Amino acid sequence: MEQARIFIAIALSFLIFILWEVFFVDRKEFETVPQEPKSISEVDQSKKQPQAYIPQIRDEISSDSSDISQDYQIRETKINTPLYTVTISERGATFNSYVLKNYKESPNEQSPLKELISDELKEGTLQCFFQEKSISDLNNVIYESAAAGKSIDVYSNPETIAFSWKSPEGIVFIKEYAFSPTNYIISMTIRIKNGSDKNLEDQLKITLANQLEQKDAYYGFVGPSGLIDNKMKEVKVGDIKKEPFSEGTIKWIGLETIYFINSIVPKEIKHAAMILSEENNNIVYNSYLDPEVKIEKGTQTAYTYDIYFGPKSLKLLNQMNNGLDKSINFGMFDFIAKPCLWLMNFIHDYIPNYGIAIIILTIIVKMILWPLGNKSYKSMNDMKKLAPLMKEIKDKYKDDKKKMNQETMALYKTYKINPMGGCLPMILQIPVFFALYRMLYEAIELRHAPFFLWINDLSAPDRLFNFDIYIPFMQPPYGIPVLTLIMGASMFLQQKMAPAPADPTQAKLMTFMPILFTFIFINFSSGLVLYWLVNNLLSMGQQYYVSKKKG
Numbered sequence: 001m002e003q004a005r006i007f008i009a010i011a012l013s014f015l016i017f018i019l020w021e022v023f024f025v026d027r028k029e030f031e032t033v034p035q036e037p038k039s040i041s042e043v044d045q046s047k048k049q050p051q052a053y054i055p056q057i058r059d060e061i062s063s064d065s066s067d068i069s070q071d072y073q074i075r076e077t078k079i080n081t082p083l084y085t086v087t088i089s090e091r092g093a094t095f096n097s098y099v100l101k102n103y104k105e106s107p108n109e110q111s112p113l114k115e116l117i118s119d120e121l122k123e124g125t126l127q128c129f130f131q132e133k134s135i136s137d138l139n140n141v142i143y144e145s146a147a148a149g150k151s152i153d154v155y156s157n158p159e160t161i162a163f164s165w166k167s168p169e170g171i172v173f174i175k176e177y178a179f180s181p182t183n184y185i186i187s188m189t190i191r192i193k194n195g196s197d198k199n200l201e202d203q204l205k206i207t208l209a210n211q212l213e214q215k216d217a218y219y220g221f222v223g224p225s226g227l228i229d230n231k232m233k234e235v236k237v238g239d240i241k242k243e244p245f246s247e248g249t250i251k252w253i254g255l256e257t258i259y260f261i262n263s264i265v266p267k268e269i270k271h272a273a274m275i276l277s278e279e280n281n282n283i284v285y286n287s288y289l290d291p292e293v294k295i296e297k298g299t300q301t302a303y304t305y306d307i308y309f310g311p312k313s314l315k316l317l318n319q320m321n322n323g324l325d326k327s328i329n330f331g332m333f334d335f336i337a338k339p340c341l342w343l344m345n346f347i348h349d350y351i352p353n354y355g356i357a358i359i360i361l362t363i364i365v366k367m368i369l370w371p372l373g374n375k376s377y378k379s380m381n382d383m384k385k386l387a388p389l390m391k392e393i394k395d396k397y398k399d400d401k402k403k404m405n406q407e408t409m410a411l412y413k414t415y416k417i418n419p420m421g422g423c424l425p426m427i428l429q430i431p432v433f434f435a436l437y438r439m440l441y442e443a444i445e446l447r448h449a450p451f452f453l454w455i456n457d458l459s460a461p462d463r464l465f466n467f468d469i470y471i472p473f474m475q476p477p478y479g480i481p482v483l484t485l486i487m488g489a490s491m492f493l494q495q496k497m498a499p500a501p502a503d504p505t506q507a508k509l510m511t512f513m514p515i516l517f518t519f520i521f522i523n524f525s526s527g528l529v530l531y532w533l534v535n536n537l538l539s540m541g542q543q544y545y546v547s548k549k550k551g
Contacts (some may be wrong), residue, residue, distance in 0.1 A: 074089055074090060074142075075089075075090050075148045075149035076088065076089050076090070076096065076148075076149065077090070077147045077148055077149065077150055077151075077152065077161065078150075078151040078152070079152050079154060079159070079161070079177075080151065080152070080154065080155075081153075081155065081181050082101065082155060082181055082182075083100070083102065083310075084099060084100050084101055084184065084309070084310070085097070085098075085099045086098045086099075086186075086309075088161070088163070089124055090142055090143050090144070090145060090163065091124075091140065091141070091142055091143075092124060092127060092128070092139040092140060092141070092143070093126075093143040093145075093175040094124025094125060094126050094127055095124055095125050095126050095309075096121075096124045098115070098116040098117050099113045099114065099115050099116075100113060100114040100115075100116065100260075100311070101113060103311065103447070103448075104448060106448070107448040107456045107457045116260055116262060116309050116310075117210060117262075118210055118211035118283075120211045120281050120283065121209055121210060121211060121283065123139060123209070125207070125208050125210060125262065126188070126206065126207070126208065126307065127139040127206070127207040127209065128173075128175070128190065128204065128206055128207075129204075129205040129287075130202040130203065130204060131202060131203035131205050132201075132202045132203065133202075134200055134201070134202040135167055135171060135173070135202075138173065141165050142165070143165045143175065144163065144164050144165065145161060145162060145163045145164070146162075147161045154180070154181050155181050156181060157181070158178060158180050158181070159178070159179050160176055160177065160178045160179075161176070161177050161179070162174055162175070162177075163176075166195075169196040169197075170195035170196045171192065171193065171195060171196050172192070172193040172195060173190070173192055174189075174190070174191040174192075174193070175188065176188070176189040176191070177307075183316075184309065184316070185307070186306070186307040186308075186309075187304065187306060187307070188304070188305045188306075188307050189302055189303070189305075190204065190206075190302065190303045190305075191300060191301075191302045192204075192295055192300060192301055192302070193300040194295045194296065194297050194299055194300065195297075197297055198297060199294060199295065199297055200294070200296075200297075201292060201293070202292065202293070203291065203292045203293070204290045204293070204303060205275070205287050205288070205289045205290070206287065206288045206290075206305065207285050207286070207287040207288075208224075208253065208254065208255050208262055208263070208264060208285070208286045208287070209255075209283060209284070209285045209286075210255045210262060210283070210284060211281060211282050211283050211284070212237055212255060212257065220258035220441065220442050221234050221236075221256055221258070221329075222236075222237065222256060223235055223236050223237045223255070223256060224237075224253070224254070224255055224256075224276050224284055224286035225253070225254050225255075225256050225286075225327060226246065226250055226251075226252060226253040226254065226274045226286070227250065227251040227252050227323045227324075227326055228247075228248040228249065228250050228251075228274065229248040229249050230323075232326050232327075232329065233246055233274070234256075235276060237278065237282065240276045240278045240284065241278070244275060244276045244277060245273065245274070245275055245276070246273065246274045247271065247272065247273040247274070248271065248272075249269060249270065249271055249272075250266065250269070250270075250271075250273075250274060250288065251265065251266075251323040252264060252265040252322065252323060252324055253274050253286050253287075254286065254324075254327060255284060255286050256312070256327060258312075258442055259311060259312055259442075259444040259447050260310065260311055260312060260444075261308070261309075261310070261312050261324070261327050262308075262309045263307070263309070263324060263327075264288050264306075264307060265306040265307075265308060265322050265324065266288065266290075266303075266304075266305050266306075267304040267305060268304070270291065271291060272288060272290055272291060273289040274286065274287070274288065275289055288305075290303060306322065308320070308324060311444050312327055312328050312444055313444055313445070314328050314338065314341060314342075315345065328442075330435060330439050330442060331435075331438045332434075333431050333432075333434050333435035333438070334435075334438075336435035337435040337436065337438055337439035340361060340365070340435060340436055340439050341439050341443055341445075343361055343364065344357050344358065344439075344445070345445060347360050347361060348445070353450075353451065354445060354446055354451070354458055354527070355449075355450075355451030355452060355455065355458060355527070355530060356451075358440070358458070358527055358530050358531055358534075359530070359534050361531075362531050362534040362535050362538070363534070363538065365432060365436075365535075366535060366538045366542075370542070372429060373429075373539065373542050374542070374546055383417065386411060386417065389411055390408060390411065393411065433532075436528070436531055437524075437528055440458075440527040440528045440531060441459070441524075441525050441527075441528060443459075446459040446525070449527075451526070451530070454482070455483065457526070458525060458526050458527035458530070459525050459526075459527060460525060460526065461484075461522065461523050461524060461525065461526060461529075462481055462482060462483040462484060462529060463477050463478070463479030463480065463481060464479055464480040464481075464482045465480055466478065466479050473519055473522060473523075474522055475523045481522050483526055483529050483530065483533065484521050484522050484524075485518065486533060487517075487518070487529050487533040487536065488515065488517060488518030488521075489514075490533055490536040490540070491513065491517055491518075491536055492514040493540065494536055494539060494540050494543070495510055495513065495514060497540060497543055497547075
């Protein structure tokens with residue numbers, strides 16, 4: 001009976017956890033009332049006073065883009081570093097491509113490298129605008145650069161590349177990108193030189209854009225986000241129209257997928273706004289709107305940002321110390337999941353196979369929870385000894401339920417047995433399971449990480465062979481979930497080791513529990529299935545040990 005309650009508790013807790021996360025968890029940390037962002041003078045005017053203008057405007061800089069013929073071929077600058085290759089278009093000086101060299105699109109050896117900017121994005125990302133359109137079409141003009149059309153290798157020393165454009169009114173707009181060979185951080189400086197005969201008062205807007213698919217699994221956020229007032233603001237793609245505007249002290253804004261993030265981190269933390277929008281084909285825009293600034297004629301000003309396009313690796317993001325690590329969140333048991341992730345990576349540093357690291361992590365977690373398991377199995381063993389006496393009570397008082405319950409409780413009291421003793425310790429272990437579930441599902445370290453034989457991606461469900469036919473309850477790709485079936489068999493054996501429930505209904509339910517769990521796990525990551533299988537085997541060993549010791 002107790003074993004039935006344990007499995008029922010775990011199954012119900014698991015289903016409630018999924019339903020709660022999917023339907024009731026509100027990712028909005030705070031509500032904002034749309035307002036006009038504060039002026040720069042209200043925030044900290046002393047830090048943004050325009051500098052004295054030093055005329056450095058070359059006459060040959062194009063005054064606008066109208067003199068570019070329709071047959072003009074837009075040139076691109078390609079920057080190669082050990083970590084990535086980025087392509088910058090001279091139209092708008094935007095990023096058109098960003099390819100990671102250490103990550104692939106799929107586990108296949110022939111798979112292309114991971115592209116972080118969708119082909120559907122025609123105008124590129126890191127677009128620049130003025131909110132009040134004091135300079136129009138800023139993102140469609142042709143910028144000049146000595147690097148236009150070239151391929152530049154950044155393998156030893158940092159490199160800075162500048163793109164410049166001059167408006168017909170004499171305003172010069174310069175975008176400078178500084179690349180490092182050792183990390184993913186790109187410094188972007190925007191300089192505005194007001195060579196016109198009028199003052200320029202406006203708000204600069206920097207926009208991230210990308211195609212984000214909405215067909216996500218239960219866990220793992222995909223969509224626009226930002227760290228505002230030290231709280232994560234995450235908006236699902238389907239909710240963008242409901243929450244297009246947020247403001248506060250913004251540390252960064254980004255566009256997230258489960259494993260990667262494209263982000264803008266302003267060097268100067270200040271009161272600003274995050275503006276969201278969406279177009280067809282799931283093209284999502286997340287804009288950082290600076291406070292209004294006044295650039296008097298004959299002066300200049302500059303804005304500096306860090307650009308991070310790369311993996312959501314907790315180790316990398318922690319080193320940056322800019323709050324981007326908060327984009328990695330494993331749910332309500334995050335405080336358990338992150339230490340487990342650190343421990344798994346620590347093990348992997350010495351044994352470079354994440355499957356083995358998961359096995360060792362499972363053993364360590366089991367050892368920590370060993371006392372709870374002992375109490376649970378001791379209680380189950382005691383209940384097994386009482387099974388004949390309980391059967392006698394049931395047969396004797398089968399027509400008097402009240403008397404049956406009274407005698408049963410008296411039996412527990414006589415032998416000093418807590419009927420919940422077997423269930424409660426298992427319930428206390430459920431948070432650990434859910435924490436590991438989220439961690440093993442979302443940790444980028446497991447993305448395309450091989451184990452042995454057919455398991456070449458611990459972040460994906462295990463499939464032996466690949467069938468072209470639809471299989472009910474299974475998400476594609478379709479194949480034989482060998483590891484999951486072995487896990488279900490281990491649960492069946494573990495169930496057989498436990499005392500049979502006296503209640504026939506519970507006995508029938510127990511028969512279906514391994515089948516139910518097998519169906520639940522059939523689409524889970526193979527890393528999580530591996531954890532649960534190893535945990536089952538260790539639990540069977542512990543259960544056998546306790547039963548023999550307490551004989």
